[in-house]
Amino acid sequence: xxxxxxxxxxxxxxxxxxxxxxxxxxxxxxxxxxxxxxxxxxxxxxxxxxxxxxxxxxxxxxxxxxxxxxxxxxxxxxxxxxxxxxxxxxxxxxxxxxxxxxxxxxxxxxxxxxxxxxxxxxxxxxxxxxxxxxxxxxxxxxxxxxxxxxxxxxxxxxxxxxxxxxxxxxxxxxxxxxxxxxxxxxxxxxxxxxxxxxxxxxxxxxxxxxxxxxxxxxxxxxxxxxxxxxxxxxxxxxxxxxxxxxxxxxxxxxxxxxxxxxxxxxxxxxxxxxxxxxxxxxxxxxxxxxxxxxxxxxxxxxxxxxxxxxxxxxxxxxxxxxxxxxxxxxxxxxxxxxxxxxxxxxxxxxxxxxxxxxxxxxxxxxxxxxxxxxxxxxxxxxxxxxxxxxxxxxxxxxxxxxxxxxxxxxxxxxxxxxxxxxxxxxxxxxxxxxxxxxxxxxxxxxxxxxxxxxxxxxxxxxxxxxxxxxxxxxxxxxxxxxxxxxxxxxxxxxxxxxxxxxxxxxxxxxxxxxxxxxxxxxxxxxxxxxxxxxxxxxxxxxxxxxxxxxxxxxxxxxxxxxxxxxxxxxxxxxxxxxxxxxxxxxxxxxxxxxxxxxxxxxxxxxxxxxxxxxxxxxxxxxxxxxxxxxxxxxxxxxxxxxxxxxxxxxxx
Amino acid sequence: xxxxxxxxxxxxxxxxxxxxxxxxxxxxxxxxxxxxxxxxxxxxxxxxxxxxxxxxxxxxxxxxxxxxxxxxxxxxxxxxxxxxxxxxxxxxxxxxxxxxxxxxxxxxxxxxxxxxxxxxxxxxxxxxxxxxxxxxxxxxxxxxxxxxxxxxxxxxxxxxxxxxxxxxxxxxxxxxxxxxxxxx
Numbered sequence: 001x002x003x004x005x006x007x008x009x010x011x012x013x014x015x016x017x018x019x020x021x022x023x024x025x026x027x028x029x030x031x032x033x034x035x036x037x038x039x040x041x042x043x044x045x046x047x048x049x050x051x052x053x054x055x056x057x058x059x060x061x062x063x064x065x066x067x068x069x070x071x072x073x074x075x076x077x078x079x080x081x082x083x084x085x086x087x088x089x090x091x092x093x094x095x096x097x098x099x100x101x102x103x104x105x106x107x108x109x110x111x112x113x114x115x116x117x118x119x120x121x122x123x124x125x126x127x128x129x130x131x132x133x134x135x136x137x138x139x140x141x142x143x144x145x146x147x148x149x150x151x152x153x154x155x156x157x158x159x160x161x162x163x164x165x166x167x168x169x170x171x172x173x174x175x176x177x178x179x180x181x182x183x184x185x186x187x188x189x190x191x192x193x194x195x196x197x198x199x200x201x202x203x204x205x206x207x208x209x210x211x212x213x214x215x216x217x218x219x220x221x222x223x224x225x226x227x228x229x230x231x232x233x234x235x236x237x238x239x240x241x242x243x244x245x246x247x248x249x250x251x252x253x254x255x256x257x258x259x260x261x262x263x264x265x266x267x268x269x270x271x272x273x274x275x276x277x278x279x280x281x282x283x284x285x286x287x288x289x290x291x292x293x294x295x296x297x298x299x300x301x302x303x304x305x306x307x308x309x310x311x312x313x314x315x316x317x318x319x320x321x322x323x324x325x326x327x328x329x330x331x332x333x334x335x336x337x338x339x340x341x342x343x344x345x346x347x348x349x350x351x352x353x354x355x356x357x358x359x360x361x362x363x364x365x366x367x368x369x370x371x372x373x374x375x376x377x378x379x380x381x382x383x384x385x386x387x388x389x390x391x392x393x394x395x396x397x398x399x400x401x402x403x404x405x406x407x408x409x410x411x412x413x414x415x416x417x418x419x420x421x422x423x424x425x426x427x428x429x430x431x432x433x434x435x436x437x438x439x440x441x442x443x444x445x446x447x448x449x450x451x452x453x454x455x456x457x458x459x460x461x462x463x464x465x466x467x468x469x470x471x472x473x474x475x476x477x478x479x480x481x482x483x484x485x486x487x488x489x490x491x492x493x494x495x496x497x498x499x500x501x502x503x504x505x506x507x508x509x510x511x512x513x514x515x516x517x518x519x520x521x522x523x524x525x526x527x528x529x530x531x532x533x534x535x536x537x538x539x540x541x542x543x544x545x546x547x548x549x550x551x552x553x554x555x556x557x558x559x560x561x562x563x564x565x566x567x568x569x570x571x572x573x574x575x576x577x578x579x580x581x582x583x584x585x586x587x588x589x590x591x592x593x594x595x596x597x598x599x600x601x602x603x604x605x606x607x608x609x610x611x612x613x614x615x616x617x618x619x620x621x622x623x624x625x626x627x628x629x630x631x632x633x634x635x636x637x638x639x640x641x642x643x644x645x646x647x648x649x650x651x652x
Numbered sequence: 653x654x655x656x657x658x659x660x661x662x663x664x665x666x667x668x669x670x671x672x673x674x675x676x677x678x679x680x681x682x683x684x685x686x687x688x689x690x691x692x693x694x695x696x697x698x699x700x701x702x703x704x705x706x707x708x709x710x711x712x713x714x715x716x717x718x719x720x721x722x723x724x725x726x727x728x729x730x731x732x733x734x735x736x737x738x739x740x741x742x743x744x745x746x747x748x749x750x751x752x753x754x755x756x757x758x759x760x761x762x763x764x765x766x767x768x769x770x771x772x773x774x775x776x777x778x779x780x781x782x783x784x785x786x787x788x789x790x791x792x793x794x795x796x797x798x799x800x801x802x803x804x805x806x807x808x809x810x811x812x813x814x815x816x817x818x819x820x821x822x823x824x825x826x827x828x829x830x831x832x833x834x835x836x
Contacts, residue, residue: 294671300671300674314672317668317671317672320668321664321668324664324668325661325664328657328660328661328664331657332654332657332658332661335654335657373670376670376671376674377670379674380670380673380674386791386792386794386795387791387794387795387798389791389794512731514731514732514734516737570822589732589734589823590734590737590823590824600734600737600823600824
């Protein structure tokens, strides 16, 4: 039953996506409006198909319907309810189904949002692009990543359950959907960029249309990445949150180009410059989501993330190639129309700073991409296998990160077009004092080392620059001073400052040690007394947990090691004491056993680590604030550019 | 601008060819490595010597069974306390080898693979705790750790003379853990 309903949903989506695309193309070609309107409605059918499939999959997981191979391989009668729901995205086929559901959702919302503008060829072509992407993913679900394959379970069969690492933390339920909402969301701006290229309407109209979609996707992607880092920190227990693993890099790459685009789009809106660059960034962001999925799912790069492999690799590579060459072809075709009129007047201007920011982000993305695929290049040229480790990424990303912090401080005080030194001196005074103050505070509380202190100074500089903007804005517009794009953007900047301080402090002043302890024994660690109190063994339906009680400065922490009965896999579950000032994490490396109650623990202390999560939260708040529309002054859009008649300054 | 775009296209083709011609690797931890042929181990040791498991296995083939070497591969780090715990047992394994009940001495070889570590720290570690076995510590060790699904140090695998992985010990290894796996 579930199998039939689920498969039917996928076929329905494929049929709806293809019919929708064809009907709109015919409608545009022969100017038959009715066909365009009907075509757009297929978006709802595609969405209904995906809802049906997702419902069937969830029902199969909940009822443990082992006649579906995916459930047989990844479900289990002992998986707790929440993780049972999350099992859908714990392996390849289910993840692609989630991708399909989200894409169909975006498709339906776009069709609804633009239902009164379906006669606009730009909207038509954007829908066609989205339909085609949808059709591709439906085909994948019928081909190499079919979530609804049948299986004949032997009597009494019970599945192994999802990967144990994905079964012991609540964040697993949210991290992948957030990431996918971000990844898939970039399909919308990409589709409008392609539509702009096809229709030749390369003015700022398509930017206004897609601005908020980009922001939304960027916000989700940011949330997904931060939640992933939080999960890694809380579950893996090595005191780290980011390992520069290919899978992590795959999520970072579109984030970097997306962030660059969110900045450079302002230059095009205000000055009509950087058109090719913006189109390229939007397309690159979408392409990088596909490339990232290819890299992590094809198995061509070894990664510590245990993803199941299948025949999906070549499909994604074909899709990537088709999209890449379509985009290159379209830009080539529209080359002349894309040429911006005019140029940047002075490097010491807002647009000059945005350009520098974009170069830094593009450089960052290049460094990460190169590091990720470098093992493939070496293998192709020298036939030996290497893996690029964290030192490369850290060495390369640090100067770029510092430059970005510096630009974040300077850009908001620079005026458009040209700045005179007096004006800059006047505006930069507050931020500069912010930097000095931050440096002094850092030194007073014991911060040492040239680079960390430089980082804190830049962070204070950038933070005060954002605060200055917000202060002036709030003084002028009251509470409205914190909403809207530029004000919300400054709140995002504040979040980045928190995040940067957290990253610098927690990585520069980390202290870590491993200790072997007998029950009742105490040790001194970094001015804290750690005592091993007792241990206990707890039995759960799907696992046995060895838990120990450890006292640290009067508080009791309970790290444990869980042994999953189905796979026999050992999963450490560290315990963390968190505060705004410092995090102390204790991981149980060697659990006690029947005879020998001695344990080996690893203690990690990192100052200001919580600021990373706090920064993430502030960034998301800022993203939400920037999405709130504010009444705009008379359009400042460059008169040379064509705008869509009904978008005005509101976008969507 | 057109020539720039064309150059981008050529670069794109080269990139896709690169991706398309790569073979699939074992992506992710292989927790079922016991009973399977050992992944390749090769690299430069701290003392500058080169080691290649393949060569040792080839040599094994030309020898009578009693002379074929068993290989214990110990993933360790100078920063890990579990590695200090197990070091005495590894010293014993390295110095005494394994003798069967009938007195037959089996040929064994111990290889260390440094895990996320620095050369100076490794040298200090061995100066402090003793031992002179071969320790691989170049860039290839990341790859070896991935191949053997090593999540954190210490972990030890025992490889039979025919190249099959017969045992994997997670956490500090005892002399008996290794010795009971060896026959000859």
